[in-house]
Amino acid sequence: xxxxxxxxxxxxxxxxxxxxxxxxxxxxxxxxxxxxxxxxxxxxxxxxxxxxxxxxxxxxxxxxxxxxxxxxxxxxxxxxxxxxxxxxxxxxxxxxxxxxxxxxxxxxxxxxxxxxxxxxxxxxxxxxxxxxxxxxxxxxxxxxxxxxxxxxxxxxxxxxxxxxxxxxxxxxxxxxxxxxxxxxxxxxxxxxxxxxxxxxxxxxxxxxxxxxxxxxxxxxxxxxxxxxxxxxxxxxxxxxxxxxxxxxxxxxxxxxxxxxxxx
Amino acid sequence: xxxxxxxxxxxxxxxxxxxxxxxxxxxxxxxxxxxxxxxxxxxxxxxxxxxxxxxxxxxxxxxxxxxxxxxxxxxxxxxxxxxxxxxxxxxxxxxxxxxxxxxxxxxxxxxxxxxxxxxxxxxxxxxxxxxxxxxxxxxxxxxxxxxxxxxxxxxxxxxxxxxxxxxxxxxxxxxxxxxxxxxxxxxxxxxxxxxxxxxxxxxxxxxxxxxxxxxxxxxxxxxxxxxxxxxxxxxxxxxxxxxxxxxxxxxxxxxxxxxxxxxxxxxxxxxxxxxxxxxxxxxxxxxxxxxxxxxxxxxxxxxxxxxxxxxxxxxxxxxxxxxxxxxxxxxxxxxxxxxxxxxxxxxxxxxxxxxxxxxxxxxxxxxxxxxxxxxxxxxxxxxxxxxxxxxxxxxxxxxx
Numbered sequence: 001x002x003x004x005x006x007x008x009x010x011x012x013x014x015x016x017x018x019x020x021x022x023x024x025x026x027x028x029x030x031x032x033x034x035x036x037x038x039x040x041x042x043x044x045x046x047x048x049x050x051x052x053x054x055x056x057x058x059x060x061x062x063x064x065x066x067x068x069x070x071x072x073x074x075x076x077x078x079x080x081x082x083x084x085x086x087x088x089x090x091x092x093x094x095x096x097x098x099x100x101x102x103x104x105x106x107x108x109x110x111x112x113x114x115x116x117x118x119x120x121x122x123x124x125x126x127x128x129x130x131x132x133x134x135x136x137x138x139x140x141x142x143x144x145x146x147x148x149x150x151x152x153x154x155x156x157x158x159x160x161x162x163x164x165x166x167x168x169x170x171x172x173x174x175x176x177x178x179x180x181x182x183x184x185x186x187x188x189x190x191x192x193x194x195x196x197x198x199x200x201x202x203x204x205x206x207x208x209x210x211x212x213x214x215x216x217x218x219x220x221x222x223x224x225x226x227x228x229x230x231x232x233x234x235x236x237x238x239x240x241x242x243x244x245x246x247x248x249x250x251x252x253x254x255x256x257x258x259x260x261x262x263x
Numbered sequence: 264x265x266x267x268x269x270x271x272x273x274x275x276x277x278x279x280x281x282x283x284x285x286x287x288x289x290x291x292x293x294x295x296x297x298x299x300x301x302x303x304x305x306x307x308x309x310x311x312x313x314x315x316x317x318x319x320x321x322x323x324x325x326x327x328x329x330x331x332x333x334x335x336x337x338x339x340x341x342x343x344x345x346x347x348x349x350x351x352x353x354x355x356x357x358x359x360x361x362x363x364x365x366x367x368x369x370x371x372x373x374x375x376x377x378x379x380x381x382x383x384x385x386x387x388x389x390x391x392x393x394x395x396x397x398x399x400x401x402x403x404x405x406x407x408x409x410x411x412x413x414x415x416x417x418x419x420x421x422x423x424x425x426x427x428x429x430x431x432x433x434x435x436x437x438x439x440x441x442x443x444x445x446x447x448x449x450x451x452x453x454x455x456x457x458x459x460x461x462x463x464x465x466x467x468x469x470x471x472x473x474x475x476x477x478x479x480x481x482x483x484x485x486x487x488x489x490x491x492x493x494x495x496x497x498x499x500x501x502x503x504x505x506x507x508x509x510x511x512x513x514x515x516x517x518x519x520x521x522x523x524x525x526x527x528x529x530x531x532x533x534x535x536x537x538x539x540x541x542x543x544x545x546x547x548x549x550x551x552x553x554x555x556x557x558x559x560x561x562x563x564x565x566x567x568x569x570x571x572x573x574x575x576x577x578x579x580x581x582x583x584x585x586x587x588x589x590x591x592x593x594x595x596x597x598x599x600x601x602x603x604x605x606x607x608x609x610x611x612x613x614x615x616x617x618x619x620x621x622x623x624x625x626x627x628x629x630x631x632x633x634x635x636x637x638x639x640x641x642x643x644x645x646x647x648x649x650x651x652x653x654x655x656x657x658x659x660x661x662x663x
Contacts, residue, residue: 199271
């Protein structure tokens with residue numbers, strides 16, 4: 001089984017702060033993490049390899065610091081990691097990103113299964129993986145909550161999709177692309193032995209010329225969608241403890257609620 | 264001079280803190296309240312490679328260095344002292360001494376099951392009437408053929424009721440004081456070996472602490488660690504490992520206390536402003552940060568010395584003394600910042616304060632460490648070379 005795991009590095013939305021550079025990544029842009037959905041991607045890919053053998057290649061499109069996400073992937077147990085990074089690729093929209101990643105997948109070569117997360121938590125479009133499947137001409141099975149079976153010899157995969165009010169069991173031929181949701185598994189932590197290997201790993205970086213792409217075909221100029229992200233307002237919550245007996249406390253509470261124009 | 268953690272160390276730190284946040288914090292308060300040992304954590308820690316983090320790969324360890332052992336200890340005690348204690352005892356006081364003092368045959372025989380967590384191990388030195396005064400121990404071992412018959416009682420033994428393996432110390436000679444002490448590796452299930460748990464501890468309630476009773480336990484000669492009479496030196500060298508994890512763990516506890524205090528001081532208002540704006544609260548926060556920074560420096564220096572294979576008894580003692588006293592003060596200040604709420608077990612700083620008191624007592628009381636430091640300064644104490652020194656960390660040896 002040749003498995004490709006699509007991984008993105010995203011801002012840590014749990015630690016949003018005014019210091020962040022919009023929703024983009026930058027050296028000053030705040031803490032960055034593996035897109036949480038892609039932790040399930042990596043676990044699915046690694047479990048599939050553990051069951052059926054073969055190789056997992058983690059593929060990431062992003063700025064140079066996105067290599068950190070791939071180090072985490074290596075520490076979790078993927079076999080290889082490739083970073084697609086070129087300054088001219090910055091601000092590519094979903095479709096352009098999909099085209100870049102398809103060029104990288106074609107360079108990797110034959111594959112049996114591509115795994116992605118249901119979305120990335122920054123853009124949250126859930127579109128890129130769908131577009132990759134369409135551009136590659138392979139079946140897409142999205143929102144997979146359970147991989148029921150995978151038969152490498154019959155070249156089929158049966159998966160349960162998590163829909164809004166139902167679960168749908170789908171059988172597809174391989175190669176295919178699946179996107180996974182958090183119900184599918186519990187991602188492992190990087191192991192110490194994995195960390196040792198990851199820290200020493202050299203991650204190849206593929207640029208436009210490595211992928212046979214013209215600079216005019218990538219980046220903001222080639223994209224139909226431009227982004228202007230706004231951070232949610234920073235919530236300022238306070239806790240105020242009211243001392244005293246029930247009657248006094250209730251009176252003070254009502255006064256405070258009126259003062260704050262809640263009632 | 265390089266104060267920067269390597270990429271590998273940063274990844275270890277991140278993973279350990281994630282583990283502590285996701286696996287320990289959600290349940291540890293209940294374990295502490297009920298005085299129960301979190302048995303379910305052991306296989307998870309073993310799967311991560313924690314149980315043998317700095318043992319060589321050839322003995323099924325993870326092949327990491329001593330800085331990594333410090334980071335692991337720090338991250339675990341950020342959540343709770345009891346979990347760090349497991350590593351301190353299992354690895355620092357049992358597996359590492361076998362690595363340092365054991366024959367190659369003993370290393371091959373005992374270390375893999377310890378490194379993978381298949382066996383959990385403890386260390387029995389303290390007795391009901393002999394703590395800091397090790398020479399006062401009354402445990403005895405008499406030789407009969409190629410077997411020793413070991414008798415005695417050990418007290419305040421971490422993991423005594425959980426462990427499968429026991430490193431215990433007993434006198435093979437009554438006349439020679441500390442030079443009559445010998446180290447033995449015992450196994451659960453052997454005739455005459457019983458254990459129990461001590462109840463009613465002030466802190467570290469999620470750790471198992473108890474006693475070991477030995478009544479003529481037959482111990483084969485193959486299970487003697489080191490030479491006859493070498494037990495005291497072995498015990499003291501064990502403490503160089505465990506005290507390092509205690510010191511590093513205390514830094515982790517201080518970091519938790521600071522984070523909790525800063526968060527609370529930002530949201531709690533008195534007299535119309537967050538308490539973090541009051542100068543005397545700022546002073547408490549600044550002092551916490553000062554202790555963390557200085558403690559971390561002391562711990563990292565010890566890790567660096569250990570990696571280089573340099574004897575570090577004095578530096579480890581200093582780090583342990585400073586960091587545990589600092590953690591006690593910091594946890595107390597954290598409770599103070601939290602006010603009445605800090606006095607409740609709804610907030611973790613209360614648990615950390617109770618836990619912190621134990622570490623200024625075990626692994627050498629603060630008073631013992633002060634005597635040691637003074638003796639070094641006056642020249643009354645020097646560290647003579649050991650027959651078996653802990654080797655310097657060599658990646659080629661550790662990881663191949």
